[in-house]
Amino acid sequence: xxxxxxxxxxxxxxxxxxxxxxCRSLDFQATTMxxxxxxxxxSLMLMATSNEGSKATYEQGVEKDxxxxxxxxxxxxxxxxxxxxxxxxxxxxxxASPRGEPDEQYFGPGTRLTVx
Amino acid sequence: xxxxxxxxGPLSVPEGAIASLNCxxxxxxxxxxxxxxxxxxxxxxxxxxxxxNGDKEDGxxxxxLNKASQYVSLLIRDSQPSDSATYLCAVYSSGYxxxxxxxxxxxxxxx
Numbered sequence: 001x002x003x004x005x006x007x008x009x010x011x012x013x014x015x016x017x018x019x020x021x022x023c024r025s026l027d028f029q030a031t032t033m034x035x036x037x038x039x040x041x042x043s044l045m046l047m048a049t050s051n052e053g054s055k056a057t058y059e060q061g062v063e064k065d066x067x068x069x070x071x072x073x074x075x076x077x078x079x080x081x082x083x084x085x086x087x088x089x090x091x092x093x094x095x096a097s098p099r100g101e102p103d104e105q106y107f108g109p110g111t112r113l114t115v116x
Numbered sequence: 117x118x119x120x121x122x123x124x125g126p127l128s129v130p131e132g133a134i135a136s137l138n139c140x141x142x143x144x145x146x147x148x149x150x151x152x153x154x155x156x157x158x159x160x161x162x163x164x165x166x167x168x169n170g171d172k173e174d175g176x177x178x179x180x181l182n183k184a185s186q187y188v189s190l191l192i193r194d195s196q197p198s199d200s201a202t203y204l205c206a207v208y209s210s211g212y213x214x215x216x217x218x219x220x221x222x223x224x225x226x227x
Contacts, residue, residue, distance in 0.1 A: 043217070043218075043219040043220055044160070044204070044217055046217075049214075091157075093159045093160075102208075102210075102213060103147070103148040103150075103208035103210075103215060104148075104150075104162070104165070105162075105206075105215050106162065107152075107159040107160050107161070107162075108159060109158070109159050110158070110159040
C-alpha cells in the first residue's frame with residue numbers, strides 16, 4: 001500500500017518552454033501533497049505544500065509564478081515549471097500524506113528534468 | 117524553530133558490522149519520528165517509524181527514541197553493501213503540522 005507515482009520519470013525540454021509533472025497517490029487519498037527539489041549530492045529541499053482544493057503554500061525563496069502547483073483532487077497534484085531555464089534542471093520529487101495520517105509521507109519515484 | 121540534525125558522513129562500516137546512525141531534533145513537542153533511505157539518484161523510501169521511547173525492531177533495523185534527550189537513532193545489524201545509501205531522519209510536530217527532514221547521513225558498507 002501507500003504507492004505514489006510520478007509522470008514523467010524524466011523529461012528534456014528547451015529553455016523557455018513549460019513542463020508539467022504529475023503526482024498521483026494510487027491506493028490512498030492524499031489530503032496533502034508536497035513537492036521537493038533535489039540537486040546532485042544535495043539534500044531535499046521542500047518547495048511547496050498543497051492541500052486538495054486550496055492554494056499551495058510555497059517555501060521562502062520559491063517563485064510561485066514559476067512553479068505552478070495544482071492539487072485538483074485527493075489523488076492528483078501537478079507541478080508546472082513555467083519558462084524553464086537550465087538552472088531549473090533538477091530532480092523533482094513529490095510526496096503525499098494519507099488522509100488521517102498527516103505525519104506520514106510517501107514519496108513518488110521522482111522526475112528528472114533537464115533544460116537545454 | 118524546528119531543526120533536525122544529522123552527521124553528513126560518510127559513515128563507513130565493513131560488511132557484517134553494525135551501522136549506527138544518529139539524529140537530534142530541536143522541537144520538544146515532536147511526536148513522530150521516521151527514517152528514510154535514499155539511494156543515489158532515487159527518491160526516499162520509508163523504512164522505519166517510531167512514536168514512543170525505547171526500541172523498535174524490524175528485521176535488521178532497530179530504531180531507538182529518547183524524547184528526554186531529543187535523540188533518535190537507527191541501527192543496522194549485519195550491514196550489507198546494498199545498505200549503502202543516504203539515510204534521512206524526519207520528525208513530525210503536530211504544532212507545526214509538518215514533517216522536517218534532516219540533511220541525511222551517507223552510509224558506505226564495504227565488502
